[in-house]
Amino acid sequence: MPVSPSSSAQAAREALAVRLTHLRKDAGLTGKELSARCGWHPAKTTRIQKGEAAPSDTDIRAWCCACGAEDQAEDLIATARAVDSMYVEWRRIHRNGMRKEQEDLYALYEQTAVTRAYVSNVVPGFFQTPAYATALMSRFTDFHGTPNDISQAVAARVARSRFLYEGTHRFVVLMEECVLRYRIGDAETMTGQLQHLLAALPLPSVSLGIIPFTAERVLWPLEAFYLHDGARNVVETLTAEINIVQPRELADYRRAFATLTRMAVYGDRARALIDNAVNALR
Known part of the structure; x- marks a missing residue:
C-alpha cells in the first residue's frame, strides 16, 4: 500500500537535519553555542535539527561557518534545494x-x-x-x-x-x-x-x-x-x-x-x- 506522498520530502528533510546535527557535534558545539555563533534563538536550531524547519541558504552558510566547515556549505545548500523541490505548493508554482x-x-x-x-x-x-x-x-x-x-x-x-x-x-x-x-x-x-x-x-x-x-x-x-x-x-x-x-x-x-x-x-x-x-x- 502506498505511503503518504509527502514522505519522500520529509525523509529527505530529516536526512539533511541529521547531516547538520552531525556537523555541529563534530565541531564540539552544543545547540546553544551554535545558535549564539549564528546569531539566532536556540529554538531555531532545535527546529532545524528535528526537520521541522527548512534552513535557508543563509542559514546553512552560517551553520557551516560556525562549525568551521565552510567547504561543505554548497553541497548542503544543493541538498536543501533538492528537498525543497520535492514538495512545492501550487501557490508557489x-x-x-x-x-x-x-x-x-x-x-x-x-x-x-x-x-x-x-x-x-x-x-x-x-x-x-x-x-x-x-x-x-x-x-x-x-x-x-x-x-x-x-x-x-x-x-x-x-x-x-x-x-x-x-x-x-x-x-x-x-x-x-x-x-x-x-x-x-x-x-x-x-x-x-x-x-x-x-x-x-x-x-x-x-x-x-x-x-x-x-x-x-x-x-x-x-x-x-x-x-x-x-x-x-x-x-x-x-x-x-x-x-x-x-x-x-x-x-x-x-x-x-x-x-x-x-x-x-x-x-x-x-x-x-x-x-x-x-x-x-x-
Missing part, C-alpha cells in the same frame, strides 16, 4: 501564473518515453480539449488566487497532445469512471471532452483503461499520480505538487498502478462507459 509550469511539463513529457497516469478527479492534461482546460484552469486560479494567464497556459497545456501523435511516446492511462461524469464546464464542454477521449482510444500510442463504478475495489481510489518512465512520480494534491524519486516509494506506486490496471476495462467496454457519459449529458 503559480505565483506568476500557470503558463511557465505548463511549459516545464511540456519539456518533461518530451523526455518521457512511457507515461503511466492514474486519475480520479479530472482528465489528464495531454487528453484535454482547449475548452475543458480553460474551464478547469479558471476554477484552479479562482481557488488559489493566483495570477490569471489562462489563455497562454491553456495553449501550453494543449501543446502536449502532440506527443500522442509524434515520436515513440506511450501513454498508459487509468481513469476512474467518475472522471467521465464530473462536470468541468458546461454540457457542451464536457461532451466535446468525452468525444475527444473516444477519438484517442484507437491511437497506437494510447492505452486507456476505465475503472467502473461497479468494479470490486482491490485498491481504494487514490489521488492522481503520473509515473514518468518509472523514475519519477508526480502526485497532485489540493495544495501541492509532490515529486517522488525515492526507489521504495516508486516501487509502491508502480505496484499500485499494476493493481489498478486489473480493475479497469478496455476497448469496447471502455468506449461504452464513455458513450453512456455522453448520453447522460444529452
Whole structure:
C-alpha cells in the first residue's frame, strides 16, 4: 500500500537535519553555542535539527561557518534545494501564473518515453480539449488566487497532445469512471471532452483503461499520480505538487498502478462507459 506522498520530502528533510546535527557535534558545539555563533534563538536550531524547519541558504552558510566547515556549505545548500523541490505548493508554482509550469511539463513529457497516469478527479492534461482546460484552469486560479494567464497556459497545456501523435511516446492511462461524469464546464464542454477521449482510444500510442463504478475495489481510489518512465512520480494534491524519486516509494506506486490496471476495462467496454457519459449529458 502506498505511503503518504509527502514522505519522500520529509525523509529527505530529516536526512539533511541529521547531516547538520552531525556537523555541529563534530565541531564540539552544543545547540546553544551554535545558535549564539549564528546569531539566532536556540529554538531555531532545535527546529532545524528535528526537520521541522527548512534552513535557508543563509542559514546553512552560517551553520557551516560556525562549525568551521565552510567547504561543505554548497553541497548542503544543493541538498536543501533538492528537498525543497520535492514538495512545492501550487501557490508557489503559480505565483506568476500557470503558463511557465505548463511549459516545464511540456519539456518533461518530451523526455518521457512511457507515461503511466492514474486519475480520479479530472482528465489528464495531454487528453484535454482547449475548452475543458480553460474551464478547469479558471476554477484552479479562482481557488488559489493566483495570477490569471489562462489563455497562454491553456495553449501550453494543449501543446502536449502532440506527443500522442509524434515520436515513440506511450501513454498508459487509468481513469476512474467518475472522471467521465464530473462536470468541468458546461454540457457542451464536457461532451466535446468525452468525444475527444473516444477519438484517442484507437491511437497506437494510447492505452486507456476505465475503472467502473461497479468494479470490486482491490485498491481504494487514490489521488492522481503520473509515473514518468518509472523514475519519477508526480502526485497532485489540493495544495501541492509532490515529486517522488525515492526507489521504495516508486516501487509502491508502480505496484499500485499494476493493481489498478486489473480493475479497469478496455476497448469496447471502455468506449461504452464513455458513450453512456455522453448520453447522460444529452
